[in-house]
Amino acid sequence: MEPVFDLTIIWAVIIAFGIIMYVLMDGFDLGQGILFPFAPSEDARDVMMNSVAPVWDGNETWLILGGAGLLAAFPLVYAVFLPALYIGVFLMLAGLIFRGVAFEFRFKAKTSKYLWNWSFAIGSTVAAFAQGAVVGAYIQGFAVEDFSYVGGALDWLTPFTVMTGFGLIAGYALLGSTWLIMKSEGDIQAWAYRITPWLLIAVLVVFALVSVWTPFVQASVAERWFAGISYIWLFPLLALLCALWLVRSLHQRRDGSPFVATMGMFIFTYLGLIASKFPYVVPPNYTLWDAASAHESQLFLLLGLLFVIPIVLVYTAWTYWVFRGKVKAGAGYH
Numbered sequence: 299m300e301p302v303f304d305l306t307i308i309w310a311v312i313i314a315f316g317i318i319m320y321v322l323m324d325g326f327d328l329g330q331g332i333l334f335p336f337a338p339s340e341d342a343r344d345v346m347m348n349s350v351a352p353v354w355d356g357n358e359t360w361l362i363l364g365g366a367g368l369l370a371a372f373p374l375v376y377a378v379f380l381p382a383l384y385i386g387v388f389l390m391l392a393g394l395i396f397r398g399v400a401f402e403f404r405f406k407a408k409t410s411k412y413l414w415n416w417s418f419a420i421g422s423t424v425a426a427f428a429q430g431a432v433v434g435a436y437i438q439g440f441a442v443e444d445f446s447y448v449g450g451a452l453d454w455l456t457p458f459t460v461m462t463g464f465g466l467i468a469g470y471a472l473l474g475s476t477w478l479i480m481k482s483e484g485d486i487q488a489w490a491y492r493i494t495p496w497l498l499i500a501v502l503v504v505f506a507l508v509s510v511w512t513p514f515v516q517a518s519v520a521e522r523w524f525a526g527i528s529y530i531w532l533f534p535l536l537a538l539l540c541a542l543w544l545v546r547s548l549h550q551r552r553d554g555s556p557f558v559a560t561m562g563m564f565i566f567t568y569l570g571l572i573a574s575k576f577p578y579v580v581p582p583n584y585t586l587w588d589a590a591s592a593h594e595s596q597l598f599l600l601l602g603l604l605f606v607i608p609i610v611l612v613y614t615a616w617t618y619w620v621f622r623g624k625v626k627a628g629a630g631y632h
Contacts, residue, residue: 305590309596312607317360318568320357322473324358330474338485345626349625352621363610371595377446377447381447386435389427390424396421429466430459430462437458437581462508464504473564502541
């Protein structure tokens, strides 16, 4: 008897949700680190760090949830992605470790504070670049034979993935600047308003470059966009509308809507990427069902996640509610 629900699709939705939640939640605090060296003063850096200090570690829960779910529900993805992306994943984790340590030590440091400033900035930038390069490697595909990766350790590092890596740095910086608009005031907020249009231009330039370049690195994506599913064009259109909303919000000096508009850009770009690849989870040849674990394993783990995900959503919402409002200079969450 065939199962009533396709657990593979359910798990794909859960993991896709976890990934976008991580990108949005951790993206803006990585963005704070990317912008750290360019902040106008040490007081501004204090505000930037204090604005994310209460929530940054909770944000990374989504990375753990997505990674653990991927291992459990789609073991073939791990079997291919980790050998293909060992160095990229190592760089991402090393950057996150540097960034995490800097959070705690910077608050206590006196004479060495500048070292932790750089640790926070470099760790955030390296983690963002590595994540963007991994996305680029996923777009261009992997050399796989008989469910095993047969490429080299540096095949993921190409001009295309370098471009997507820098593109995600710009995207996270945009998330960070719009978050700072929402959470700061006075001169710090004015600085965030000034830099946000330039970051938006950088993101749109990368968006255009990826669109032009992708058909040359993965022909199947081009076929889907230009000779396949017509609704895919809805996603970049909605992303551009969010960009226009962001421009309007900046012109009107809104506090919250620039951040919401930026999140919209990320969400619709992410949905466009999924639509470009679906149902291939290990491009160019292996689908979700090829990579899936046994039905019984998926069902057992799903029963556990039915309890975990609501708890994570509730404590995440509660944390943001408790620490809502503006962050003032000289006031730290410690």
